[in-house]
Amino acid sequence: MKKLFALLMVGGMMSCASQNDSLKTTIQEDAQIPQIKEMGLNLIASGFNAGDGYAEVWIRDFNTFITQSAKVIDHDEIKTNLLNFFYLQEEDGNIADGFITVRPGYDSTYYKKGTLKPELAYHKNTVETDQETSLVQAVYNYVKATNDKSILQEKVDGVTVLKRMEQSMDFLMKERFDQKYQLLWGATTADWGDVQPEHDWGVALDESSHLTIDIYDNAMFVIALNNMIELGDASIDLQRWKKVKEDITANVAKYLWDDKNQKYIPHIYLTKSPFPADFNENEIMYHGGTAVAIQAGFLTREQIKVSLDKMIQNVKESGAPSIGLTLYPVYPEGYFKNTGMHPYGYQNGGDWTWFGARMISALIENGYEKEAWESAQPMFDRVLKNKGFYEWYTRDNQPTGSGMFRGSAGVLLDVIDAFNEYAEQ
Template sequence: MKKLLSIVAISMMMSCSDQSSELKNTIKEDQQIDEINKMGLKLISSGFNAGDGYAEVWIRDFNTFVTQSAKVLDQKDIKDNILNFFYIQEADGNIADGFIEVRPGYDSTYYKKSALKPSLAYHKNTVETDHETSLVQTVYKYIKATNDRSILNEVIDGKTVTERLVMSMDFLMNERYNEKYGLLWGATTADWGDVQPEHPWGVALDENSHLTIDIYDNAMFVIALNNMIEICGHQIDVVKWTKIKDEITNNVRTHLWDEKNQKYIPHIYLHGSPFPKDFDENEIMYHGGTAVAIQAGFLTKKEIKVSLEKMIKNVKESGAPSIGLTLYPVYPEGFFQNTGMHPYGYQNGGDWTWFGARMISALIENGYEKEAWEQAQPMFDRVLKNKGFYEWYTRDNQPTGSGMFRGSAGVLLDAIDAFQDYANED
């Protein structure tokens, strides 16, 4: 019997090895990813703003293409654009959403002018809790891509970048930490989005906001803490931040993971929900937040596979083009005052490569290369079909939003790099 089992095991290993070799050859021979890579690098080489629909350099976007920027842009220009976020950092440590270069006629009611660098004006969408974590991740990726650790010792208004990174994490613990759950909070949004339901625009916290805890903000926080601990080392209080990281990780599992349904609950409301009492929000699965949670190391390999299967099922049931589908089922008509947040609109069921490709990279990192390759194909196909990297896609796979969205290019090229690294393994 033992001999028979050994034969079966060897046979299975050989079969897996053959499949792996076949996939690696497929990736090596695939011409579309080379073309997409060239297209993406050309776009990223043209600047730092999020896309042709945005004047700002947004930190949550810059974080997702800085690695690719290092391949095609001057290192000093990249560094200067990162440092700009520290010039607009406020005294409590918070980081702005994005900045513009001040020019005649700029809207001074929307933007604040930087006191440390008056040529910059900045804005913060206060419903979000990912600006600070995005900046830490951006600095980390810059160092990994360039080996330039000198950025950590740059001094801005008497404080080094390392000190300012710590300030930004302290801001989250001081201003966005809920003691009861031991997790970060933000406003109610759809998954990773920046639009709350209570207003026609919906980007600013006020007395109408419903504060809540979600998976995306806390996964981004843990990734940032891992990054900061790695690059800053003995210059920071590693014991303190490791303890916080571990507590956040454990509290995510305790309070946000729905063991029965094998998914994250959308929100823990701190003072009531903005939605009708008879609405069962926990039917919704957040694709983007789940992908980032996998990147944060929150899920087991088995749970990752279950999550992927749920995403694929959601894509089939919704008719969406890819697992970049933001969430499913979608919020009903009228649940968001912002008219762009209609069912299958924008962040309420739009399909975003910007997050879908993060899931692709997460699958590769966790040994699901075959599944990743299969799920990446719709994202590859539409780049070539539409000759560009659009911000998001409708349910019938029509491109919309910014037509040159650098975040989409950045994460898709990251995934291509991961595929090629896998294919070139011995």
């Protein structure tokens, strides 16, 4: 009996090894990958703004293609654009969303001129709580991609970048930290989005905003803290930040993870919900926030598989093209005043490679290479079909938004790098 069991075990291991070898061969021989890689690097080499629909260099976007930028753009140029965010950092430590170079006719009611760099103007979508965490992650990704640690000791108005990174984390603890739940808060948005439901545009906090806690903001925070701790030295309070990271991680599990339904709760409202009382928001699964939570190390390997299975089922039920589907079920018509947030529009059920590819990277990192490869195919296919990296896709897989969206290219090239590394093992 023992001999039979041993033979079965050996047979199973050989079968698994054979499947891995087959997948590695498939990856190595795939004709799409070199084409997509060349297209993506050409796009990223052409600039730092988010895409052809955006004038600004946005930090939440820049963070997701800076690793690839380091392959095709002079590192000093990348560093200059990163440092601009620190030159525009305000006294309380907060970080801008994006900046432009001041030119005749710029909108001075929307943008603020930099004090340290008056040739730059900046603005911030205050419904978000991810600008500071995105910048810390971007610095980390820059250092890892270039091995240029000198940026950490670069002084901006007499203060090192490393210390300014800590000041940005302090801003979140002072201005965006809820004492009851011991987690970060922001305005109500759809998953990782930057549009709240109470306004026709919806990017600025005001008296009508509904404050809430969600998984995306807190997962981004923990990733940033991990990054800052790894880069840090005695000039910052490393022990304090290790404790904050541990507490946030524990409180995410305590308050945001719905163990019964094996998913994250969309929102914990600090006062009340902006949606009708009979609306069961917890039926919704946030795909993007879940992917970032996996990147933050919040879920076990088994929970990751359950999450993936739910995403695949959501794609099947919704008719969406890929697991880049932002969320499902979608918010009903009229729940957001911004008309672009209609069901399956924009961040309310649009399909975004920008976040779906992060889930694929997380799958590869956690040993689900086969599932990752299958999930990547719709994203690979549409790049070649549409000859570009679009911002997002409709439910019938039609490209929309910015036609040269560098965030989509960056995360998809990260996926390709991960597949190639796996195939070469």
